Amino acid sequence: MTPAKILVVDDEVELERLIRQRFRKKIQAQEFDFLFAADGVEALRRLQSGIQVDMVLTDINMPKMDGLTLLGQLSGLRQPLRAVVMSAYSDMSSIRRAMNQGAFDFLTKPIDFQDLELTIQKTLQSVQAIREQQQQLQQAQQALMRVAYYDSLTGLPNRSWFIQRLAQLIEQPSANRLYAVLFIDLDRFKLINDSFGHVIGDALLTQVAQRLQHSLQSCPQSPGVVARLGGDEFAILLEDVKNIAEVIVIVQQIQTQLERPFQIEEMEIYSQASIGITLNSLGLKRYDRPEELLRDADVAMYCAKAQGKGRFQVFDPTMQIPAKSALFVKESR
Template identity: 35%
Template sequence: MAKDGRGGGTTPRRLTGRAFVDLAVWSTGFGAVIGAVFPLFAVALGVPSHNAFAPLFVTASLAAGVLVGLANHRIAMIVVGSRLDHMARSMAAVRHRLEEATLTGDWVACDPESCRIEVDSADAVGMVGDAFNALLVSLADMRRLDALSLKLSECLKSDLDFETRVRQVIELTRVEAGAVSGAMEMGEAAAGAELSESGRQRVAVPLVESDPSFGRLVFEFGDMWSSAAAAVAMAARHLGVAAQAEREQRELRHSAHHDPLTGLANRVLFTQALTRSIRELPEGRSLAVMFCDLDRFKPVNDTMGHDAGDALLVEVADRMRQVVRGDDLVARMGGDEFAVLVAGLEGPDHAREVADAIVRRVSHPVVLPKGEASISLSVGVVVVDDPRHDPAEVIARADEVMYVAKASGRGQHRIVGAGAL
């Protein structure tokens, strides 16, 4: 270590700092030391001391030591210097290729195999060559990963649906990373690299480290390149960001079209579905719109509290869902009002049967934390058989018919056709 020249701290000695000058100083100095102590060895070997310490002998010993040191330095310059010079020229040639490739974008002539330095020793010089070759491999891997990153970004920016983009990302990564197979797996499992049952190297990376519900990318390799795992990790990161954005968008779309309390469709989604169903109504077919209002809901809120009222609404929503078919739509229109869209009536009595079933199912007592609530449901039904009807007018008419049913004694339904709209 050496002082940094500013009075404080130290900095590492420069790797290239006067290497051969230092070698000359040390070689000459060591030779001089050997020459200085040589008379002592001479005495130990039986040379008379008056001869061994004679000025001429001492001077000759010092001169011989210095000459041997200088000779060693020169030999080192010839042997090591020539190898370093060859290595430096090879590195300079590779640097020139890299500069040209950077300007032209053509990296064919700069692959690690064609640019590598031949290393035939395990000494310090050989270690430098190995480090340079490893650097070339790392640079090639970085270019390969950069290219993959750009392709992944372009793929995920497309307007295709998310599932299609996932398949494209998996196939793109499989090809670019040289994998045998690739897939998206769901559920919790350990990430990392391991041998698969087929003996291939298996790499698994979660899309989102903190949330395993997003799944993970799993690729199998027959012959892994140095940064294959990094390529899989990069694909997982790109896909993880896209998956999080997709989930957020899906949640936003869901919250914009669904009631947060019951999970049912809201008025917006119900109106959209009704508009589409009326517009696409086949000739000779009909649909039914049912507008439903809970009877005696306010006393539950007043006597048991709003939490009990919310629990009651959730229970009513579940009961209505259980009655209708899977392709029928149940919505909460607001407060204690619900609506049902039966998009394809199966006969003249179908609407009446569905309304009867809903009224009976909802009218069963509901057990709440603070007691049992007895409620009923009034339903107004409008049957639509003409695609020219206005959806808003159909809903308004069903609302009016519901009040007729409620005025008739509650817990009942009334059905009218939409012909008068």
């Protein structure tokens, strides 16, 4: 059990002795861990050092930095803590100002230690509630991130994530940095899906995703990431490649992995992949938009598929001419 950390800020040395005496058993049982500072300056220095504090118990009237000034500084700290102020009963105007500045509660001096213990318990419960709310919010945000940027079937990054990562690379241009986009489409997937059903089709997609990831792990010299674009389409981003020859070696390793039979529900299912390749720099051609990179890799993939199953093609700008012609013919019909 981690003890609750309570920072006591007061220039009265006697208060430290009384607190240690009153809460001796709780300190020994590691329920409470009291830290002490003589003024707001020392307290703020401790808090800014990164120490995790649950509660600040501060006097209002102190040298160097008073409690009201310290309260104003606490809001800039990135940790959920509560502050309780102490002051003489006759100083109600300062207590009122402290409460308006965000103090959680107040105690009047001389301190009633039974009241102090109750106040500490109540304050720590409030801090715990804040932390639970923050944790729930963080979990909800992470869940939304997974829905927005990850594929629910394979767990891979999705098209949105992939496009965003490409955009980051394009926004950070480097004359010497070369990266490649592989557009992967499974051959015969529709036939397999129609013949054996969506359950088998989904299982195949999941195993394909695993093999693609394994293929990249076996090529540590070219760090990359696999994404599922949708349906039976995947993409791989290879960052910091040396040249196209290195990319082709990796593509051939991927195709070798995918040519092995997939074991699904006591069946051996065979499926190959057509792969299109494009680089961020093709001669004088430079990409300004991530969609263009993905489009050209897609065009190269269709050119590879037109040559037969299990082929790959490196994008060439001349490939866009037949692709555009086919689109014109299709739209004219």
